[in-house]
Amino acid sequence: MALKFDERGLMPAIIQDADSGEVLTLFWMNDEAVRRTKESGQVWRYSRQHQQLMRKGDTSGNFLNVREVLKDCDEDALVVRVQATGPACHTGERTCFYRELGDDDLAGS
């Protein structure tokens, strides 16, 4: 079976700390990013902002070493279980999900 990418050729990849279970970040991957992640054992993503493949850590030094890659029932989303060598978020936080959703986050609230 082939993975199903969206109309942009991308698929969401949930990056999860393999030890703590914490969700670290959500990346977008194209076919080549999935292939490199699986083959190299480190997380690659497709940066929509830079419109290119990037290995997580090449800028920050904080790499994500792959323990396991899971696909969902529809084969259009991934969970990548990793061991992180440093903070996953560009803010320096361990995870990108460090804030609770507030009432004022919804338009018209």
Add this chain to the structure above:
Amino acid sequence: MALKFDERGLMPAIIQDADSGEVLTLFWMNDEAVRRTKESGQVWRYSRQHQQLMRKGDTSGNFLNVREVLKDCDEDALVVRVQATGPACHTGERTCFYRELGDDDLAGS
């Protein structure tokens, strides 16, 4: 701050078991799905297949009770930590991510 939805008006929401840390599924939410999820305490999603808002569990009886909603640094993705009343996957599996990615999942492999 307002959440940032994509060009389709949607945002990925990672549904995570609050106790085990297991990633259960990935849903798409529009503004109204986020609002209902936050206000009702149960997970609502936007079904791209049915093109409508659906409360998870209305068909299966397996609801997802919300413990916490987190937003990411870019405010364009959510983690919803839940207590599930039954299997999250339509296959009957506890999680949609029950299979490892294989070598033959990649096109041209």
